[in-house]
Amino acid sequence: MSLENKLTVLLTVYNGMPYLPDTVKSVLNQNDNSSGSHVSSELKEDNSLKFNLLIINNASTDGTAEYLKQINDPRVKIIHNKVQKDRTQALNQGLELIFTEYTAIIDADDLALDGRFVNQLNFLEENQNIVLLGSNIEYIDTEGRVIGFETYPVNHKDLCSRLPLFNQFAHAACMFRTEAVKLVGGYPEDFKYAQDLALWLKLITNNYQVASLAHNYAAIRLHKAQATRSKEYQELRLLDELRLHKLMLKLPNIDANVRQFALFRVAVAAFKLGRRNQAKRAFTEAFKEKFFLFNPLFWLRLKIELKRLYKKSI
Structure with missing residues (x-):
């Protein structure tokens, strides 16, 4: 060959x-x-x-x-x-x-x-x-x-x-x-x-x-000089992330835990962009299912995302 x-x-x-x-x-x-x-x-x-x-x-x-x-x-x-x-x-x-x-x-x-x-x-x-x-x-x-x-x-x-x-x-x-x-x-x-x-x-x-x-x-x-880490790219990153996660929710065979976390990521991105109504809808959808209450991995991911959200807001 x-x-x-x-x-x-x-x-x-x-x-x-x-x-x-x-x-x-x-x-x-x-x-x-x-x-x-x-x-x-x-x-x-x-x-x-x-x-x-x-x-x-x-x-x-x-x-x-x-x-x-x-x-x-x-x-x-x-x-x-x-x-x-x-x-x-x-x-x-x-x-x-x-x-x-x-x-x-x-x-x-x-x-x-x-x-x-x-x-x-x-x-x-x-x-x-x-x-x-x-x-x-x-x-x-x-x-x-x-x-x-x-x-x-x-x-x-x-x-x-x-x-x-x-x-x-x-x-x-x-x-x-x-x-x-x-x-x-x-x-x-x-x-x-x-x-x-x-x-x-x-x-x-x-x-x-x-x-x-x-x-x-x-x-x-x-x-530190990476384009993906510069401040000017942050809004573009969030916009892309929001659209991509909405597309990924349509992929077949997504595990329920993964789908819930994807919805949560949509909510966080929307919140950071000031789209409060969209964030609220995604949060509501993410928390419809109750299995996350007993899933330590979900809470670990939630903690990480909330830390990122807090750092972004100060």
Whole structure:
């Protein structure tokens, strides 16, 4: 089985320094070394892993462009935007330029860990029904030290049932079939913060199958400069969260506990946005069922959400 010319790695960046060089290095240093039970002997014998790296420089002003000009690798194609687009538009811009069977995502401050591409490619080649594939992740600090881990379910049913709790696919750990994502319209451009989760929902609601690998194949960097942590994104995040949780309530086979917590998240997001009537309706719906009274996990989640709500209000 040859994996030649099947994969493009998409990286969008706005002011990616100083972490961007490590991110690019982690991608270009990927090789045919594979690990895990999902690696076939056929692949081990065929050292033909080849891929392209497409970088969309989204009008950076911090030295990103200067760094990118120094890259001398035939696998790398760089597009420099003169005018900044929002993140979703930049992702779709890159997607339009990709014609390989598979697309892998890497974010500008994260790392692709050893064996990621070859293992994900091999899994998708052997499981033609799977369109979106994630993996477990590590969390790293600004110095690259591992400070935590995140594990996810591996099969479609369990991944979908837990989506209303939180995103089960770290964006920088995902690989998908390019054609399927284009068929559903790419990243939904009306979502400015949670465009990745919005895309996963589009795939699932269009009856595409998803999966995840039980191995850490991406390192997600946590730092104060992240766009997802800046104050200007908070209202966009809440608006996206409110709409996404309302959509997720329509997913099939949602556990009653999960559905109740999703309703609670809708209520909290609506309350933070000042939509008191909508928040009241969601709270009322969430507390119709009585089983939460005996569910310690629900009360733990409630405590966490109330702490977040309190911090947001002061």
